[in-house]
Amino acid sequence: MLGISPLSPSLVEGFALTRLQVAFIVPSIYLGGLLFSMPAGRLADRLGVRPTLLGGLAVGAAGLLAGALAPGFPAFLAFLFVAGTGWSVVNPALGKAIMDLFPAGERGMAMGIKQMGLTLGGVVSALVLPPVAVALGWRAAIVTCGLVVALPVVLSWRLLGTLDAAAVAAPPAPGTAARSRPAWTRRPPVVVFFASGLVFGMVQAAVLSYLPLYTIQALGFDTIGAGLLVASSQAGGAVSRLVLGAASDRWLAAQRSAWLAATGAVGAGVFLLYACWSVSTPLAAGALAFAAGIGAYGWVGIFFVISAEIGGPREAGLLSGVAFASIVAGLLIGPSVFGLLLEGFDSYTVPWVAFASLSAMVTATMLGAGPAIDRQRQ
DSSP, X not given: OGGGGGGHHHHHHHHTOOTTGXXXXXXXXXXXXXXXXXXXXXXXHHHOHHHHHHHHHHHHHHHHHHHTTOXXXXXXXXXXXXXXXXXTTHHHXXXXXXXXXXXXXXXXXXXXXXXXXXXXXXXXXHHHHHHHHHHHOHHHHHHHHHHHHHXXXXXXXXXXXXXXXXXXXXXXXXXXHXXXXXXXXXXXXXXXXXXXXXXXXXXXXXXXXXXXXXXXXXXXXOHHHXXXXXXXXXXXXXXXXXXXXXXXXXXXXXXXXXXXXXXXXXXXXXXXXXXXXXXXXXXXXXXXXXXXXXXXXXXXXXXXXXXXXXXXHHXXXXXXXXXXXXXXXXXXXXXXXXXXXXXXXXXXXXXXXXXHHHHHHHHHHHHHHHHHHHHTTO
């Protein structure tokens, strides 16, 4: 799914899109996540991880392959919505799997590995898909995405049997479905935590949507160069998710929210640099993109660990789904806000300053409300 972002310059050319229309590409994927992530979490709690996860990936692959045949931009967005519906299953299902399989002192590392896999996929897609699109067209690049998503469905059914076996030890409690939503909505620290996920999601989606165009239009790179900088940002996200996950297990394990504050601070600093400094030197631009990946993507693993631990063994899937829904709400809003600011001021300075402010706001929130949030996990 992260392969769509580095393809945005090719999609702009293929569909003759305006800069504002670009804002609809990534959110169309995540709209399905907003609508289906909580039901997906409940499915994972009740049916088990294996059928939920692989069924979701099958739907995602079908949506991508259909999108490669789309006759126009509206149809393409509709098929991305279908693909996003399938992808919405992944985070809740694997959040439950990690709660079932790992003790508290290993969950940060486990979630970091899982989230690093996502961003490593983003690195590979940013390196591979733009050249495929240049050589064979954007449709061939989307087909490549769909085939890769389909592979686990074909190859992993037997290998994932242990996930459902682990879940037998913690069946859903009677009456959980009737109580779970009112329970977490009556806990203000948890509501604040999910609200921070919305802001984090805004930042992530804005970087996903506009970093490729920013590198071309403001920094002067070509399409391949933009793909390399996107790959650098994804690498920053991959490394930081693993490192921060391991660090949150070893240090401040009872205060994981402090690590969310740290990633917000990194994002605020990098986006301010983007606002006031046009970095055209490849090495410096790559290093700054790597740091942008830390601020935009590095927080995700810790965020899902906290949500799964709040849910506990019986509701880890559901609360992971709620966390994903809160992030997706931000993913839907963020690109439109960035795009409107870009169109309104005809400059990247104002949107980068605005998103630096959002990152700083999350840092302040986590420092202030973090102790109360962390107590909800005890």
